[in-house]
Amino acid sequence: MAILFSILAVIFDIKFHIVPEKLTYGLLIFGLASNLILSLITNNIKFILASFISMVITYVITYLLWKLKMWGGGDVILFTAIATVIPNGLNIDFLNVFPLLSVYPFSFSVVVNSILVSFPFLVIFLTRLFIKNGVFSDDPTNVIALLNISTLKTLIHNTLNKTIPISDLKEGNIVNNYYFDNEYIISLIEEQEGNLEVFKSKDKEHGKYYFKSMSAGGITKQEMYLIKILYAQGFIRKDISVKFSYPFTPAIFAGLLIAVFYGDIMMIFTKNLFLGMIL
Structure with a gap:
């Protein structure tokens, strides 16, 4: 369900530049409800308690990062909803998948993974805008100019900004x-x-x-x-x-998939670095 809702969030974010509240809050409610049912069936409060604690902690951390302009408000609720559905790391036995878990909550692995994998998505996003705006077709030498940091900053600034009629202004x-x-x-x-x-x-x-x-x-x-x-x-x-606006939901989706099926990128890097130093 978390993966399915994340796919829908990506589609809406890319197409309409906004993640609907009904989608993210729907996933959040599903997370609380499903973990409550698990607690009732097993007569063990840990499921709903872990879900609630994961929700609160993830919301606070991602909200603070939102204040630092790292992503939009819809991304905050999506992170929080994922944390509510999956408060702990998963071992998928029938797929023989045992991802490398971190010492912090699973949702933080999703956040960390999303930040680390966002760079390739940003490169793809900028390249698409360059091509769409005819940056290279108008002046092929602009490709060489990308090697110059100051020129690259100017190209990015000119590409990421545009003047529109106020009648075309949209939410987001x-x-x-x-x-x-x-x-x-x-x-x-x-x-x-x-x-x-x-x-x-x-x-x-x-x-x-x-x-x-x-x-x-x-x-x-x-x-x-x-x-x-x-x-x-x-x-x-x-x-x-x-x-x-740079759509961050593709990075969140990729971060979620990596966290579920592969593990925490930071922990994997740390482990490989540690083993490399020993060997």
């Missing part, structure tokens, strides 16, 4: 610095208590203030509607700059 879009002067906008944004934050501008030529997304999860639905209303009422311009 990551808004870049948007400059304005009207202080009325500040109070409206602060009332939302979402992912947009307002800052004083050092460059007064563009505006006294600016707002931007402060989370990899992008703007909320309420913030999307607020920005569109502000445009409709003439408070802001018709165009806004946004970042392409």
Whole structure:
């Protein structure tokens, strides 16, 4: 079930750039319910207790990492739901699979694996955007420019950012610095208590203030509607700059598969390193 729901999350994240709450909360409820049933059938509280503890700890850790902009809010709930379904490591006897477990909870292995395998997905994501935006077809020498770090950063920055009409703005879009002067906008944004934050501008030529997304999860639905209303009422311009959001669910799915069938990548690396030093 965890694998099935993760596949669905990947599909929604890639296609619609958002993981539906019904999907992640559905998996979370399934995890609590199934472990409660196991506890009732076996007359052993450890199943539901482990599920609940794993849920709380995983949520706290992944929430803190969300505040550091590592992933979106939907990814936090997906990690938490997986932790609720599978609080402990699995040994799949009929497949003769005995993954290398870590000293920390199984869900942390999923988190660690996901972070470590996210780099290949990021490379694929950037390559797809380069090809889609015609970076190499317009100027083939850009391939050679990838060897230069500063040029690569410029290419990535130009590729990951685009200007769109506010009418095309969607929930989950990551808004870049948007400059304005009207202080009325500040109070409206602060009332939302979402992912947009307002800052004083050092460059007064563009505006006294600016707002931007402060989370990899992008703007909320309420913030999307607020920005569109502000445009409709003439408070802001018709165009806004946004970042392409990097879908992290493929990395979560890969991290889950590796944790179930292979083990904890960090523990495997540590074990091989230790054995290599001995030998």
